[in-house]
Amino acid sequence: MNSISKAALAAGLAIVAWSGTAAADQKINIGCTATTDCASAAVALEQGIFKKHGLDVSMTLIGLNSNIPAALLSDSVQIGGPTPTVFLQAVDGGLDLVGVSGASSTAQSTYDTVGVLVGPNSGIAKPVDFVGKKVGAPGIGAFLQVLFSKWLIDNGVDPKQVNFVEVTFPTMGDTLKSGAVDAVVTAEPMMSRIIESKVGTNAGYFLKTVPDGRPAILYAATREWADANPQSVAAFRAAIGEAAKIVNDDPDAGRKAIADFTKIPPTVLSKMKLSFSDPTLNQEQLDWWAATMAQQHMLQGKPDTATLIEK
Numbered sequence: 086m087n088s089i090s091k092a093a094l095a096a097g098l099a100i101v102a103w104s105g106t107a108a109a110d111q112k113i114n115i116g117c118t119a120t121t122d123c124a125s126a127a128v129a130l131e132q133g134i135f136k137k138h139g140l141d142v143s144m145t146l147i148g149l150n151s152n153i154p155a156a157l158l159s160d161s162v163q164i165g166g167p168t169p170t171v172f173l174q175a176v177d178g179g180l181d182l183v184g185v186s187g188a189s190s191t192a193q194s195t196y197d198t199v200g201v202l203v204g205p206n207s208g209i210a211k212p213v214d215f216v217g218k219k220v221g222a223p224g225i226g227a228f229l230q231v232l233f234s235k236w237l238i239d240n241g242v243d244p245k246q247v248n249f250v251e252v253t254f255p256t257m258g259d260t261l262k263s264g265a266v267d268a269v270v271t272a273e274p275m276m277s278r279i280i281e282s283k284v285g286t287n288a289g290y291f292l293k294t295v296p297d298g299r300p301a302i303l304y305a306a307t308r309e310w311a312d313a314n315p316q317s318v319a320a321f322r323a324a325i326g327e328a329a330k331i332v333n334d335d336p337d338a339g340r341k342a343i344a345d346f347t348k349i350p351p352t353v354l355s356k357m358k359l360s361f362s363d364p365t366l367n368q369e370q371l372d373w374w375a376a377t378m379a380q381q382h383m384l385q386g387k388p389d390t391a392t393l394i395e396k
């Protein structure tokens with residue numbers, strides 16, 4: 086597994102020191118990938134909830150989840166939506182990041198929003214068939230790739246025998262169609278688009294056995310920024326909590342906001358489930374992820390998860 090080191094991410098990046106400005110004057114750029122996991126932020130932006138809480142917010146689409154820690158460190162975004170695995174690897178590599186809120190979490194009602202899609206000529210029908218195959222993932226060490234690897238392990242397959250390559254969500258369909266990869270590990274809204282175009286078929290819903298309430302995406306910031314802006318962190322959490330309820334109670338509102346953010350056609354989003362929006366973030370959740378990553382030898386040390394959530 087590739088690890089995220091401080092040296093690799095910090096090279097050539099300048100850290101901008103923030104002063105403790107009032108939340109009403111605070112501009113925040115949020116970086117997320119093209120999934121439905123940041124629907125709470127998208128809804129809070131579109132419906133003016135951030136503004137109501139005194140925040141001037143914009144959102145930036147980021148191609149690979151593993152690029153989010155670098156974006157935080159460079160201050161091109163102040164809050165990002167990394168997967169817990171990318172977050173913990175970044176911390177393990179020496180980056181001083183903290184979680185400020187949950188974004189989405191696993192739920193049995195939405196396990197089928199994630200899957201591994203295989204090409205028609207891949208010859209893949211069961212977990213053991215992935216041995217020796219090339220599998221595209223939206224970030225090596227990110228949520229989807231790690232849980233897919235866990236699924237392989239649970240089915241007696243060593244993930245080291247699979248050739249993983251990074252493929253951004255928007256290019257997955259074309260990459261699979263060209264035969265450059267045999268399969269892609271993906272999520273909605275891209276999964277439905279690939280299946281409907283008959284480029285790929287689902288070979289496994291690997292979230293089905295994952296316990297509920299495990300973060301899929303969390304909102305994170307540098308500790309320096311979070312400590313300097315406690316009012317903004319509190320306002321952000323309040324806005325996300327309000328927006329998460331809207332996403333879960335009114336999925337169409339979430340779909341509209343995601344469509345506006347990702348530019349994915351509303352007709353595609355209208356046929357799919359959204360990730361479960363969940364503002365919860367606690368130490369037990371991070372401990373589960375740390376144990377899952379340790380099983381795959383992804384961490385050099387043991388993260389002090391008690392210190393990784395902004396108070």
